[in-house]
Amino acid sequence: MRNLFAFIYRFRAFLVFVLLEALCIYLIVQYNTYQGAAFFNSANRYVGRVLEFQSGVTDYFNLATVNSTLAQENALLREEVLKYRQANLTDSISQMDTTLLVATDSATVHPFSLHAGRVINNSVRRNNNYLTLSIGTEDGVEPGMGVIAPNGVVGRVKTVSAKYSTVTSLLHSQMLISAKIKKNNTMGTIKWLGGDYRTAILDYIPLHVQMSKGDTVVTSGYNTVFPEGIVVGTISSIVREADKSFYTVKVKLAVDFAQLTYVYVVENKQKAERDSLELNAGILPNE
Template sequence: MLALGASTRRPKRQQFYDLYPPTFRRVEQLFAFIAQSRNFILFVLLEVLCFYFVVNTNNYWSASFFNTSNRYAAQMLAWSNSAREYTNLRQVNADLAAENKRLTTQLTQRQQGSPAAPTAYKADSLFANRFQFTVAKVINNTTTLANNTLTIDKGTADGIRPGMGVISPTGIVGRVRFCNEHYSVVTSILHSEFRVSARLVKAEEIGTARWPGIDPTRMTLVDISRNKPVSKGDSVMTSEYNSVFPPGILIGRISEVRTQPAQPFHDLSVALSTNFSSLLYVYVVDNKQAEQQSQVEKQIDSEK
């Protein structure tokens, strides 16, 4: 019986093969490849050894190898840094948007606290700090329609309400129209019904900016008296006569000046400062005193 049991016992190698057949097969294939390619592998090792001795015993080849290896290493490092920077662009853009929000808030507070005027007027802190900003990302945008809109990734859960103004780091964008909890639709300034009170800075004249519905890079500025001197390149900004946008937000610059006979106003074309085709981040403007201003102005209408 013992002899019979001993004769049926498998060798340890066969037991390992039964337990791990794929692993065992790969190991056998690896050793078989090394055995078949031993001459080539020995040749490569000898070449590497010769190269090592040549570089380390000859000053010219040592310097050449050092310079060449450093050049390729620097190139590889540059490619690696470029790839890393590209993958971090989303976070960089978000950080820049947050920083622009902080700077825009500070600038608006300074402008509202001490407006550029020849009087000694100085606003109180409540009025100067009435504008607050929320960073939002544009997730949909149209520029080729007669009435264009944007969609942003902030809604009522973030304090966004219909009627709020929307600006970008380069100028005005539009006004919030609809909201749900996490998204909002913005009426773009590239809309047939959009109007905004604008100030021609150099001429110190107030007019109305509107989009004629043709070129997404141009608006029209109307109601500017032809008696006022106007030149190409003059800045057009939001005026103090609206509660949606802070005053002093750039709209664009005069690109064409036309004067029609028997007309009391200039016909001005404004090159928009905001490039809507590449718009990525915007700031939603919350005027904390807009409701109080609206209530007071409604009393005038009720008395008529």
């Protein structure tokens, strides 16, 4: 306290000067319209800049929460798209019975739901690549579920813990996906042969099939993992080899696996029933 009084006494003249200057500024601003308006406009501008900077800093540290919320909202929107697509497929099959859609259970019309998750580990340079997601059994994720990104197919859930899950990437030597050429519904199998992480092979396309570069390849819907019509990629090259009965078709994958941030795990509410039925019938599942 003694030091404080000593400081005030030492700089008493300067402190009185500052106090009088402040009082003068207050009186000028308070009792002069022009100076008051100029002062408050300037003050508002600088205060606005400070608040804007503060808001920017706060928003930066809240980005993880914002992104997670947006991913959840996108998952709901994509569910609606899948529901609309599934309803159209069902409607096209049941054109002769207009009451069928009304009498059909909602899980039958739309068996798929999506769970948004953040990618916390990923590889693209190995022969067998995997991803790790920040969601697990507590979020409804189970082994065998499909995984998609906003622009295409990603892979399949391999193992799950309470809060995390690992995914066998499409960029895996043992990963096969049942697919078809969208314009003519010709069935094939997508397989990654290594090397370029943006290119895969579409196998088993017969030589009589008409196709061209740029044609879209989508999931076939012949399994319980992926809904029908999810984009896999576009045809980038077609080669007819003399010693083979099928084309060698290269597909440019729609997903850039090196830049994955958020993905969606696909839950099929009818998977257990269908898998059990096909297993009992001795039918091998489509990849």
